Amino acid sequence: MSIKVRIPTPLQKLSNGKAEVECSAKNITELLDALEKDYPGMKERLSEGGKVRRFINIYVNEEDIRFVNKEETALKDGDSISIVPAIAGGCGLLWNAESENRRKR
Amino acid sequence: MLTFRKSDLQTMIDHCTAGLPNEACGMLAGKAGKVEKIYCMKNAKPGPDFYEMDAEEQFRVMKDIRDAGLEMVGMFHSHPTGQAYPSSVDVEKAYWPGTQLPNYPDAVYVIISFMDRAKPVARGFSIEEGKVDEVRLSMP
Numbered sequence: 343m344s345i346k347v348r349i350p351t352p353l354q355k356l357s358n359g360k361a362e363v364e365c366s367a368k369n370i371t372e373l374l375d376a377l378e379k380d381y382p383g384m385k386e387r388l389s390e391g392g393k394v395r396r397f398i399n400i401y402v403n404e405e406d407i408r409f410v411n412k413e414e415t416a417l418k419d420g421d422s423i424s425i426v427p428a429i430a431g432g433c434g435l436l437w438n439a440e441s442e443n444r445r446k447r
Numbered sequence: 448m449l450t451f452r453k454s455d456l457q458t459m460i461d462h463c464t465a466g467l468p469n470e471a472c473g474m475l476a477g478k479a480g481k482v483e484k485i486y487c488m489k490n491a492k493p494g495p496d497f498y499e500m501d502a503e504e505q506f507r508v509m510k511d512i513r514d515a516g517l518e519m520v521g522m523f524h525s526h527p528t529g530q531a532y533p534s535s536v537d538v539e540k541a542y543w544p545g546t547q548l549p550n551y552p553d554a555v556y557v558i559i560s561f562m563d564r565a566k567p568v569a570r571g572f573s574i575e576e577g578k579v580d581e582v583r584l585s586m587p
């Protein structure tokens with residue numbers, strides 16, 4: 343079983359410079375473990391307490407896993423995974439945890 | 448140096464003006480430091496002090512850019528009341544979470560300040576490992 347994973351530039355040091363790697367996994371949680379086994383440090387970069395980090399978006403083919411089944415999103419042979427850092431920022435004058443919480447509500 | 452047409456700057460200013468009082472954002476596609484296409488995008492977390500691209504739209508635009516044989520040469524966002532310089536939040540979010548590794552090391556971050564609404568100011572920056580440098584914006 344082979345799944346293609348596109349590695350974003352900031353993590354390519356961990357993948358020995360490779361922009362694309364292959365691995366086997368039945369879901370995203372297994373994928374994180376499989377990546378960690380081949381490229382130590384990868385899991386911690388991508389997740390925290392088993393959850394994909396905020397500001398990191400993972401796509402299976404073209405589907406955002408957040409709108410499928412999050413970390414339990416099923417994978418199958420031939421799937422192609424993209425890991426895409428969110429683009430965000432702000433003038434930061436008022437930005438803090440409080441204003442972010444307000445926005446979530 | 449990042450080169451674009453005057454009309455591209457106007458496209459960015461118009462999009463950001465429409466988004467006021469909140470921040471607005473978009474992407475710049477092109478090649479070799481030359482902007483060929485502007486994508487005006489949605490602010491998924493609109494606030495006067497924050498922006499975040501909509502994840503789906505960001506993915507779609509990045510794919511569109513690749514399919515067109517172009518590169519993401521930069522992105523833009525507005526500072527409705529702040530100066531045209533990357534804030535600490537801009538810099539933090541330019542890095543992979545918890546590191547100082549730039550997410551998009553080759554992209555120019557264009558910031559448009561509306562401190563003077565009648566005269567918006569645009570400046571460009573590269574955000575690399577641990578440092579911010581100005582990138583000249585050129586409109587021949």
Ligand SMILES: [Zn+2]
Nearest residue numbers: 431432433537
């Ligand atoms: Zn900003």
